[in-house]
Every structure is written in structure tokens, then in C-alpha cells.
Amino acid sequence: MRVFVVGGTGFVGRHLVDRLLQGGHTPIVLSRSSRSLPQGAVFVRGDITREVPDLKGAEAAIYLAGVIRERGQSFRAVHVEGVKNLLLAMREAGVERLLHMSALGARKGTGSRYYETKAEGEELVRQSGLKWTIFRPSLIFGPGDEFFGKILRGLVCAPLPFLPLIGDGRFPFRPVYVGDVAEAFALALERGLFGAYDLVGPKEYTFRELLALVMRTVGRKKPFLPIPLPLMDLLVPLLSPFPFAPITRDQYVMLKEGNTAPPSPELMALLPRPCELAEVLPGYLRC
Template identity: 40%
Template sequence: MRKITIFGGSGFVGRYLVQKFAEEEDLIRIAVRNPIAANFLKPLGEVGQISLLQASVLKAESITKVIEGADVVINLVGILYEKGPQTFEAIHVEGARLVAKISAELGIPTLLHMSALGANENSRSHYASTKARGEEAVLKEFPSATIFRPSVIFGPEDAFLNRFAEMALISPFLPLIGGGKTKFQPIYVENVAEAFLKASFMKEAQGKTYELGGPKIYTFKELMNYLLKTIHRKRLLLPVPFGLAKLMSTLTQFFPTPPLTPDQVELLKTDTIVSSQALTAEDLAIFPSSLEALAPLYLNRYVPHGSHRD
């Protein structure tokens, strides 16, 4: 029975990883800032299989406590906007470095680290540049770490299709930032979880970076058209130039949960698709599921009158 520590286990992707590793009968420690709020994860395993421990990737002593004795450490922690001490630099670079450094010092055999497609040191998006510097810091401290770079991830709790579907419930239009030309390769959340699980058993995955994308590439506009068709709603798709989106985002960034920040506008300028020379999900013997097969199952709740009219 392996011991797995997961940072970020309470997030959207995290809960699927917890479930996948629980099916392997691994003992799982989930490192969360607020264990009580993460109690919903316990039923994903057998009694006593999942424990919730208080930790932050910003606090070295808390990291040491939750990874001591682990066979596999997984760091999923990431943020889309900054708040207080939760800055891109602190979470994506320094937090990632600390987890990797302490894992190496404690002789943890396997470290799996979550990054993102589009990670690029030279990006004008701080999300993307800090994700790249985080990868570098992790590999410097723990050269055999496995890095994952997914495109946008879809699934029942995603913050992408759900967010625009919610917007379509109340707005007569959906914005096409930058004209909606940016390309995405959405991957299903369970396929991402499978990638982590498979890599956790594979010596040959150590020190490698995997780019994770689904079977099809879409422009943002194609995704919005697909979404509207799926939820049976007609809305205007309104092109919003990047400059105007940036201006609007200087205001929306101050919302308690910002719908758009200037950094996200920068991020939207770059395609997030798997590059031709990259190792991919297929190299882990995973054949990603299609958006069309799965998204309607959870987008159903946005269809007028609550059910599909086929």
C-alpha cells in the first residue's frame, strides 16, 4: 500500500486524482489549507484511507509534516488570480520550489508536478511565466520530477464551460476576447487524473514533461458555438478586441472572484495546444475522451426546462 500526499487535492482536478489513487487502495494524505472545508473528499475512499491535513505550500514546516514517509508527492496547487499572499510568484515558483526541495531532502521517491500548457518564461502573462519558472525550480531541486502541462481541463466542476454557460443564462451575448481565435485542446479531467496515476508507477516518466490535450483543437469561438448549441440557447457572440478586454478587466479584477483579469487577457493571446514534439497522454497509454461525448452530460443543467431536447 503506497502513501500518497496530494497538495491541491480539494480543487477541481484534485478530487479526481484523489478518487483515482483511492481506487488503487493507496493511502492518501490531502494537504489543504482548510481541512474542514475538504471533508467532502473522505467518502471517495474507504474508511481511514483518506486523511486531511492542514498545510500550505507557503509554509515549510507544514510541508515537511505532510510529506514525511510518502512514496509519491503530487503538487497541483495553482491560482488564476492573485489575492493577498497568494501571488503567482509565491504559489507557482516559491511554493513549487519548497515542495520539491523538501521532497528531495526527505528522499521521497516520486514527485509529480502540475504546470500548464502555455508556460513560458517570456510570456507577458504572470500566470504563464511563473508556471515556467516553477517548472525550472522544481527540476532544479528534484531532477526526476514529472511535469504535466494540460490545456484547458473540462469536467462537471470546471471553471471554463460552466462559467460561460452561467453567463449565457443571464446575458444576451458572450464575449469573444480577441475575436475568439485563440486555440484550445480541452482535455477531460479524468484523463488528467489517469495521467498522474500512470506516471506514478512509471520509472521512465521520471524527469519527463507531458503535454496533455484532448483529441480535438477548437478556437474559442468554436467552443462558444458548441456550448450554446449544447445548452440550446441562442446568444450573440460579441468580438471584444484584446485592448478593450484589458481595459474592462482592470475593473473586473477587483471583484471578489474576478471573472477576468488583465493577466488572463494576456494568457488568452496564446494558443494552448500540444506541440508536435512533446510527450503526450498517448505516451502514457491514455487516449483522451472527446468533449462532445462528455460535456453534454453536465451541461444538461443549463438547458431550458432542465433537460435535453434532442
Template identity: 45%
Template sequence: MRVFIAGGTGFVGEHVSHELLRQGHQLRLLVHRRGAPPESVEQVEGDVTRPEDFGRAVAGCDAVMNLVGIIREFPGRGVTFERLHVQATANMLAAAKQAGIRRYVQMSALGTRPDAVSSYHRTKFRAEELVRNSGLDWTILRPSLIFGPKDAFVGMLARQMRLAPVAPVIGSGAYRLQPIHADDVARCFALALEMPATIGQCYELCGNDRLRYVDLLDAVAAALGKPAPFKPRLPLGLMKLAIPALQGIPRFPITMDQLQMLVEENICDGRWKQTFGFEPKGFKEGIGEYLTQ
């Protein structure tokens, strides 16, 4: 297939693009700036929030894939959940329809629901609703916390622990996460593209390891060859008062949306494996492959 991809140069997008190429697909990527693409990859300069930039470039493809997403807003730069989750999805769907393309695959996020507290999850759900009501042959994938080389979250924790054996914990630290490797997410996207059984379905993707946050911190330290870090507790109530006043600072490490998503947990039942037919990479094994380099 020739696949048009928005978000194909980001962290997850690079893994998905590599897997699609490995499976023999041809790619047409929407990019902000042209680079030197590998063979079987075309590049189209444009912005996913400006359909006039890329609408015509979708023609001639067999499928459309939207991997665009942000975890933090910067309204002064026009980087908002509304624009990058909802409007971008509307633009991608419109371009697919105009080009007569039926197959459409969307990346969402585990925890997405209409009554979510976080704006991140609410806008992800609104984007999903656009996809569900599009009339296209759609599939939605909802990954949990994604880890792998160049990831943001585990990489940030590792950088902190390399500087000092201290890892502050907000609240109890007993909230659970079920991370999944970026290669496994990519494999699901590539498989879904050609599996008719996935049309009209939404899958929650998570790994096999269900870890408390405090245990995840210990696993990262162990992968670095370090002892378990000191974990000073930051009272949840106090952080809920402090973060709104500080989250506007770009270098401040957490927003209220991110805090909410962290403490409400990020786990799933793993039923996706029944459809896609493989076991995901373990968290400790996976981070050990790149944190020790």
C-alpha cells in the same frame, strides 16, 4: 504507494485523488480544514506556503504530488502567483528531500515558458525550473484548458448562456483551444506516478478537439440544448485599455493575464498519448455529460 498531495481538494485535485484511490494508492492530503475523508485518505491541516505546517507529515510517504495553482491573484489576501506557484513548489520540494522521498510529480500548465507575457505562465516556468533542478525523480504535466463537472471556465460560459443567449467575444474569436477532460488529466497523473519512463520528462496534455473560441461557445450552447448564441465582438485594443482598470474588482470576469492566455491560443500536438496509451474524451461528449444534468 502512499502519496502526499498538495492541492488534492481542488477541482483537478479531486479527480486526481479519486483516480489514485481507484488504482489502489493511499493518500495523505494537505488541507486547510479537516473534513470527513474516505477510506485510505489521511488529512494534514496546513498551508503549502508554510512548510512548518506540513513538513514532518511528508515522512512515510512514497511520492509527493503538487497540484497547487491559481488562475487569478488577490494580493490583498496573499494569493499571488509568486507564493502559490513558486514558493509553494520550493516548499514541497524541500519537504520531499527532507523526508528522503525521490518521486515527485508537478502540475504545470500548457503555454508555460520563460519568455511568456503572462505572469501566470512565467511563475509556472520558474516553478518548473525548481523541479528540474531538484535532483529528484520528477515528472511535470502541463494540461491545457481542463473541463469537467464543477470546472470554472465552461461552467461560467454555461451559466451566462442559461441567463441569456449572448456570449461576448474579445477580438476575432478565431484563437484556438484544445480542452482536456479532468478525468483524462487525472489518469495521466496516476499513470505517470508508476511509469519509470516518465521520470525527467515534461508532457503537454490536450484533448483531440482543436476548437476556435467561437466554435467552443457554440458547443457549450448545443450541450445546453440551446441555439448558437449571439456573439457581439469586443475590440481587443479597447479591452486591453479597459481590463487593467477593472481587473482589481473581484467580480470582474477577466484579467489581463487571462486575456493574454486566451488570445495566444492553448493547443498542443498530442504526443502525450504515445506515452500514456489512451485516447482522451471528446469535448462535446464530455460537456454533454454534465451540462445537461
């Protein structure tokens, strides 16, 4: 199958492009650069936030594009305007099959621009009239990830005698492995799975447990220093605009809410043996 992929050079996209190739498919990857594309993938130069691409010859499309921080591209441009452009391109080319990556917790009224624009993009897909599948992943882990490899690693490896803990650290999460995310997309495409599904890992952790696991993984041992939420509520908006800020306002809002859901029967059928966080972290996390 010839599959048009938006976001195919990103964190999840690289794994999915490899999986599509292994499955005998031809990924057609829209990107501003052909760097890191594997042999067999077809490169199409473009920017989905600025133009309507040509999908002639494609049989399906996958939208993975997303940003965690607004650095050069806004949440709205990537999560909403890009989706609009892809949907228009699909209508023009007669492509009816779409798989879309949203986010667990995406909905209006959260106070998080990330969640709210993800929800807006998801609604565009739901109302498109296409044959669609939406996956809503929790925290995605794996080599090159943002949350574990940068944010938590930065906290644990910082030259401080203590480890800052936001509030009591009881916010729940259910991290999912990037390879399992790619596998879920590929299998949904191959098996004709339609609908919207939360995409989560096999085990739930509190934020405090995640920090403790990262400490054990990198061989550090520090006492926790809880920072009251009212103080964090004041500090984060002040520091968030600066590039050195360890956490943005949006990430803080999402962190306090947690990010978890039970695995659905459909997900367990797709991924009967999902990878567990503690098994994967030692392979790529170092101070």
C-alpha cells in the same frame, strides 16, 4: 505506495485522490481542511505556502496546487513558494519521486503572472535533482471547472441578446478532461514515466467554436458581437481588479495566445481513448 499530495482537495486533486485509492495507493493529502476527503485518504493539516511539511513515510509526492485568480493567495505563493517548500521537505525526508502540474504555455516573458510563476515553479522542479515528471495541461474541463462551468457559461447564460466575442475568436485550444489528467498522473507514477509532457485533449477548437458548443449544450442561440481587440485591451485592465469582472487581465492575456499543442506519443500511450469535450459538457453544463 504512500503518496503525499499537495492540492488534493482541489478540482484535479479530488479526481486524482480517488484514482490513487482505486489503484491501491495511500494518498496523504496536505490541506487546510479535511472536508470532502474520501475514506482511505490520510489528512495532514497544513499550508504549503507557509510551512515545510513532514513527508516521513511518503514514497512519492505530487504537486497540484494552483490558483487561476489571486483571491487571498498570490500566484507566486502557490506556484513558486509552495514548490520550494515541498522540495525542501522531500530532501529532508529522502523522498526522490515528484510529479508536478505546470501549465501548457508556461514560460517567461508572456506578460501573464500565472504563466510566468508556473514557469518558475517548473524550473525549480527541473533543477531539483529528483526523479520528476511534469505535466503541462491545456484547459481542463469537467464538473466544477472554472473555464467552461463559470466563464463561458456566464457569458452564454447572461441576459443579453448577443454573445460578446473577443476579436475574431480564432484563438486555438485543446481542452483535456479532468479524469484523463488524473489518469495520466497515476499511470506516470505507476509506470515510471519521467520527463515533461504537454497534456491535451483529442480535438482542437477555436474560442468561437467553444462558445458555439456551449450555446448548443445549454440550448441557447444568440448572434456573436465581435469586440475589437484594441477596445478589449483598454477595458480588461480597468475591470480586472473588480470581483465582478468576467475575466481577469491574466486570463485575457492567456486567452489571446490560445492554448494548444499536438498530443505526444507518450501521452497517446497513456491515454489511448481520451474523453472528448462535446461528450462530457452535457453532463454538467446548464443555464
